[in-house]
Amino acid sequence: MTVQYVKIHVVTYRRTHLLARALQSLIGQTYKHWIAEVINDDPLDGGVAELISSLNEPRISLAEPQVHRGGTENFNYAFRSSETTYASLLEDDNWYEEDFLECMISALNGFPHIELACANEKIWKEQQNGSWLNTNKTIWCNDRDFDVFEYNLSDKCGSAKICNSSMLWRTKNASDWQTPISIPIDVTEHFRERVIPHPILLVNKPLVNYSETIDSYRSVDKSRWGIYQVLLIGSIFEVASNAEREHLANSLWQRTLYSQKQLYTSLLYTALVFSEAKPLWKQGSIILKLRFLLTLIRRPLSSFFILQSKKRQKEAYSFLRNSIRTL
Secondary structure, eight states: OOOOOOEEEEEEEOOOHHHHHHHHHHOOOOOOOOEEEEEEEEOOOOOHHHHHHTTTTTTTOOEEEEOOOOOOHHHHHHTTTSSEEEEEEETTTTTOOHHHHHHHHHHHTTOOTOOOEEEEEEEEEEOSSSSSSEEEEEEEEESSEEEOOOTTTTTGSSSOOGGGGGGEEEEGGGGGOOOOSOOOOOGHHHHHHHHHHHHHEEEEEEEEEEEEEESSSOOOOOHHHHHHHHHHHHHHHHOOEEEHHHHHHHHHHHHHHHHHHTHHHHHHHHHHGGGGGHHHHHHSOOHHHHHHHHHHHHHHHHHHHHTTTHHTHHHHHHHHHHHHGGG
């Protein structure tokens, strides 16, 4: 039987103390046919090379030359790799359960027509004293072993099912799943999910440990998030039929009632930016529209940036429009 090798791309940036935990989770894997490449996004941080040397693990190497690409391009780099049958991506603050590779490879082998699998995750929170609290929560709850995640317009409206550190994919076509370099890492999963062939295999067993760190390199600028939410939602309305737009609007407003109450601002911004998304405005309640108008008054600058999203983020907008045709 042919051995199926996996390459894990471990992305790190100035967090050697967390990187050590991530790498130890690789060494402890029950599946042994793997290699790992550590992508150090700060070439001046010599601690990464020192850590790798101290582990004395020949399967772990440092990517050379060390280049500051930024998080988004580092993720793209991982998807361009094709030297092994499978590949995965691990951010330095997260870590695998010991059977991650074994379970994920077995799962994909059972679904030969699917190119990418995504595992459930346990959620941990960093404490002020440096310890980690197990929240006893997971990203999603499901008693079945697997789910097949089909393409659905509503699911692509500002949300994403995949998570960077919980995926395993077949490398054969993965180089086609690139995202624009200009987008922030906060939305790389949302954009990449547009070009990953569906269905996606969901492995409901929590095989990854996801950390909520006190300090994060992700943006805290709410207007920046709002810009990309509008593009993600609006680009779907552009390609939908009139009947689908009405149904989509209803589905998204239901989401604000039961699970994402703050989504309403993104929906109303989208209705103003995209003429195709007018059903979002029509179906919104009077109370939420009044709250939204107050938001425009109180936050004029951020509102301006969001309303100009199609013009200011042309590369991202073009990518989203074109990628819908590939799904």
